[in-house]
Amino acid sequence: MTTPETASPAAFGDAQSIANDVSSGTRTAASVVANHLDRIATHDGEVHAFNVVTAERAMDAAESIDQRIAAGEDVGPLAGVPVAVKDNMCTRGVATTCSSKILEGWEPPYTATVVERLTNAGAIVVGKTNLDEFAMGSSTENSAFGPTHNPWDLDKVPGGSSGGSAAAVAAGFAPVSLGSDTGGSIRQPASLCGVVGVKPTYGAVSRYGLIAFGSSLDQIGPFTTTVADSATMFEVMGGHDPLDSTSANQPALAVSSKLDAGVDGLRVGIITEMAGDVIEGIDADVIARLRAAATALEAGGATVGEVSIPSSVYGLPAYYMVAPAEASSNLARFDGVRYGLRVDGANTALMNTASRTGGFGPEVKRRIMLGTYALSAGYRDAFYGKAQQIRTKIIEEFTAAYEHFDVLLSPASPSTAFALGDKAADPMAMYLNDVCTIPSNLSGQPSMSVPFGVGDDGMPIGVQILAPLMGDVVMFQVAAELERVANATNEAGA
Amino acid sequence: MAESESLSRDEVAHVAKLALLDLTDEEIDLFTVQLSGVIDTAREMNALDLDGVQPTHHPLGLVNVMRADELRPSIDRDEVLAQAPAVEDDRFKVPPALGEA
Numbered sequence: 001m002t003t004p005e006t007a008s009p010a011a012f013g014d015a016q017s018i019a020n021d022v023s024s025g026t027r028t029a030a031s032v033v034a035n036h037l038d039r040i041a042t043h044d045g046e047v048h049a050f051n052v053v054t055a056e057r058a059m060d061a062a063e064s065i066d067q068r069i070a071a072g073e074d075v076g077p078l079a080g081v082p083v084a085v086k087d088n089m090c091t092r093g094v095a096t097t098c099s100s101k102i103l104e105g106w107e108p109p110y111t112a113t114v115v116e117r118l119t120n121a122g123a124i125v126v127g128k129t130n131l132d133e134f135a136m137g138s139s140t141e142n143s144a145f146g147p148t149h150n151p152w153d154l155d156k157v158p159g160g161s162s163g164g165s166a167a168a169v170a171a172g173f174a175p176v177s178l179g180s181d182t183g184g185s186i187r188q189p190a191s192l193c194g195v196v197g198v199k200p201t202y203g204a205v206s207r208y209g210l211i212a213f214g215s216s217l218d219q220i221g222p223f224t225t226t227v228a229d230s231a232t233m234f235e236v237m238g239g240h241d242p243l244d245s246t247s248a249n250q251p252a253l254a255v256s257s258k259l260d261a262g263v264d265g266l267r268v269g270i271i272t273e274m275a276g277d278v279i280e281g282i283d284a285d286v287i288a289r290l291r292a293a294a295t296a297l298e299a300g301g302a303t304v305g306e307v308s309i310p311s312s313v314y315g316l317p318a319y320y321m322v323a324p325a326e327a328s329s330n331l332a333r334f335d336g337v338r339y340g341l342r343v344d345g346a347n348t349a350l351m352n353t354a355s356r357t358g359g360f361g362p363e364v365k366r367r368i369m370l371g372t373y374a375l376s377a378g379y380r381d382a383f384y385g386k387a388q389q390i391r392t393k394i395i396e397e398f399t400a401a402y403e404h405f406d407v408l409l410s411p412a413s414p415s416t417a418f419a420l421g422d423k424a425a426d427p428m429a430m431y432l433n434d435v436c437t438i439p440s441n442l443s444g445q446p447s448m449s450v451p452f453g454v455g456d457d458g459m460p461i462g463v464q465i466l467a468p469l470m471g472d473v474v475m476f477q478v479a480a481e482l483e484r485v486a487n488a489t490n491e492a493g494a
Numbered sequence: 495m496a497e498s499e500s501l502s503r504d505e506v507a508h509v510a511k512l513a514l515l516d517l518t519d520e521e522i523d524l525f526t527v528q529l530s531g532v533i534d535t536a537r538e539m540n541a542l543d544l545d546g547v548q549p550t551h552h553p554l555g556l557v558n559v560m561r562a563d564e565l566r567p568s569i570d571r572d573e574v575l576a577q578a579p580a581v582e583d584d585r586f587k588v589p590p591a592l593g594e595a
Contacts, residue, residue, distance in 0.1 A: 109573040202553045216552045245559040246552075317536045328513060335514070337586050342579035346594035349514075357516040365515055369506070370529055372513040374536075386539045388549035393542070395550060428531050444553020469553070 006043050007151040009195060011172025012036060015081045015229040018175060019122065022080030023069065029062035029080030033124055036082045040126070040173045048148050049158075049168040051087045052095055053127040058082070061124045076121035077232055083118055084168040084177035087128035088135055089220070090209040091115055094125075098211055099143035100133045102359025103340045112209025113244065114178060114220050114237045121236045126174055129164030133361045134331065135185055135213045137161050138433035141424050142363040149420070150193060152459055156417040159189030159433075162223070166193040169223045176233055177223045182214045183319050184412075184437025186221050187449040187464060191412035194451045194460030196224045196479070199437075200234060201470050202444035203248035206241030212330040214323040215246075217441040227450065227479045231256035234472070253470065258477040264301030266478065269405035270294055271466075272308045274436050279313060281432055282414040285455040290411050293452050293463040296485040297409075297478065307401045307408065311393040312439045318394075319438040320431055321374045321387035328371030334359065366427060391442045398443050398468070407478050408466040411436045412449035416459035436464060446472045450479045452486050499530035500537075 012018065012035045021027040037055050044050055068075050085091060088098045090108035097103045115125065132142035140148040140163025148163040150156040151171040158167040162179030166189035169177050179186040181199040190197025198221040205220050212218060222233035238252030273279050275287055294304045336342035336355030343358040345351035360368070374383040401408060414435055423429045440447040446469075449462035463482060467475035506526045510517045517525065571584065580587040 106577055109569045109577070203556075242561065246554070246556060248554065311542070314539055314542060317538050320532055321536055321539075336579060337588055338574075339577045340579075345589060348588045348591045350594075351589050353514045353516050356514050360515070362521075365517075365521075366525060366528060368513050368515065369509050369525060370532055373501070373505075373509045373529065373533075376509065376512065383533075383536055383539075385549060386542075386544060387536075388551060389544040389547040390539060390542065391550035392547050393544070395553070427528050428535060431532070442550075442553075 004152065004154065006047055006154060006171050008172035009170050010175050010225040011039055013175065014226050015078060015175045015224065015232065016226070018081050019077060019079045022065070023075070025069065029065040029124065030059065032080050033058050033062040033082055033126065036126055036174055043171060044173065046149060046154055047151055047167050047171050048146060049084070049129055049164045049171060049173055050127040051097055051099060051130050051145055051164070054094055054125060057094070058124050058126045061119070065122060065124070078118060078236060079122035081123045081176060082126045082174040083123045084127055084129050084165055084174040085115055085125055086131055086162050086165045086177070086179050088131060088180060088211045089115060089178060090211070091125065091128065094128065096128065096211070098134045099131045099145055100359065100361065100364065101144045101341060102334050102355070106339050110209060113206040113241045115209065117237050118233070129162070129168055129177060131164055132161035133364050134211070134327070135161040135180055135182055136327070136363050136367050138184070138188055138430050139423065140164060141420065142361060144361055147420060150417045152194065153417065155419055156459070157192070157420055159192035159413065159417065161185040163189050165223050166190055166195055166197065169193070169195045169225060175225060176229055178220060179223055180210055180218055180220050181441065182217045182323060183441050184434040186223065187412045187437050187447060187462070188433055190223055190449040191462030192417040192460065196227055196230050196448065196450055197462070198222055198230045198234060198448040199440065199446060200238065201446040201472055203246055204253055204446070204470065204472060205234065205237045206244040206247045208241055208243040214326040215330060216326060217323060227476060227483045228256065228259055230448070231259060231476050253472045255472050255476040258473055259480040261477050262300055263297050263478055263481045266302040266407065266474070267405045268294060268297050268302045268304045268478070269307035269401060269408045270304065271312065271408055271410040272306045273310070273312050274410040275306070279435055281435070282411055283455070286411045286414060286416070286461055289453050289455070289461045290409060290463055293482055294409055297481060300481050305405065307405060309394065309397045309401060309439065311390055311397055314390050315394060315438040315442055316431065316435050318387035318390040319434065319442060320370070321383045322391070322442070324367040324371030325374045325384050326371070328368045328375065331364070331368055363427070394439050395443045398445060402468045406467070406474050410464045410466065412462040412464040416455040416457055416461060440466050445469050446475050448475060448479055450482045452482055453489070499526055500533045501526055501530045
């Protein structure tokens, strides 16, 4: 397969090399940002990773960074690094839409903590990326502003819901980007676009300024081309935030501390249900890459076994009760009163209904309906209550597994990227994309997707690494080993 | 059509009303089929014995966080109101809550 021009991860270097060059004066932040803006201008017409490109602001920020460096200042570990931000994170004075008509044109009066921390470390926001409306979807086709295309094959989806951010990194529009992950919305698009995508432990990275979808599940994390860049992003963004009451009250986890440690002596468990035919619909080429990853870790000195998480089979139905229930509550705030779209009505209630009806797209309406039903009188115990009990079972089974294993392995996505339009008409077929990623949202545990080869169609495949709560350090340690093996294999093949 | 589905058309119409959504007849038909499919999948949960299992509301088991009651700057009122659909006398303006305009 020939690589299309739209695919060029780290087109101008990864974040580490850019920050080194800019800090040392080898390159200016202005030249780095200009390179990326040019590439966006040339190729984003085909990819549509961005809802808005903040070119002028980015060039202003770059010049200010260059002046500070010329004055001898240390501007931080992400000096001059362009970052693309998923358009469900607030950026003061820059439109934040959630790819929804109901927020079109809204400019938040405050900035998300993660964006604040990245820019304080020298990063430069180049734009806001496309997503499935309100992060509800697995293909970025549910955007009110049109779909994003996979840079490796423009006829295919980039995954979702953070498809714009994953595509932006795969296309070389920015070396790093931000996504949010409620049921797999970072890890699945990372797998489909061949980039690293991390869902940190729930609460390890602040969510202040992330427009809420499922509050007990949502987590912000990075997309990058290298494991080390993800670790740097995580360390810059992580740590307690007094503005987020669900943020864990501890410093940022030192996820870059063991990247070179190897995996000798580590215990790796393959999740049985996701490596065969217990959970149906996981493609053979995906399972083959998972097995290859396990073999590679074994060669590095790890012991590999299998472990069953029986309730993971029920993760999907449980998630599709919990997440819509929380969404129906969170999205009640969009009522045409304080922000966003207002459609006139003769009284307040009619105005609320007209605004919501005109502003939300079909998938968002579907999820709000589902959640309202799951929480309504007579059904709450049967659906929402049961789903929360399954959450407990999944957590107990993971906890038992981690008595015998340091990390677990599974696919990140049941297939490689599928064609645009393929699953758009059947919600249940689309929901099945999340089958491997959902359990760790329900449990709150960290998980990430690392590129590990390609499928029968030549499209990227990611392997998912899962670790215990606050076990992000060992997860990164294993990810770094898989990356070394994948790079060595690529070089040997090239 | 609705007879064979887990949800009836009437139930879907009722839920839409609760959610402040005004659905067309075609949307109600479509959602009756699609939501029934998801509800059928959710019923798979009934296969599990969950007697006595405590529900998990939140993965970290956090408790409420209180901060000291100290004055500090808040988001600028004018900046917030500038984003509102309608404003009068520094307040959000809405049509009548009771009756009709």
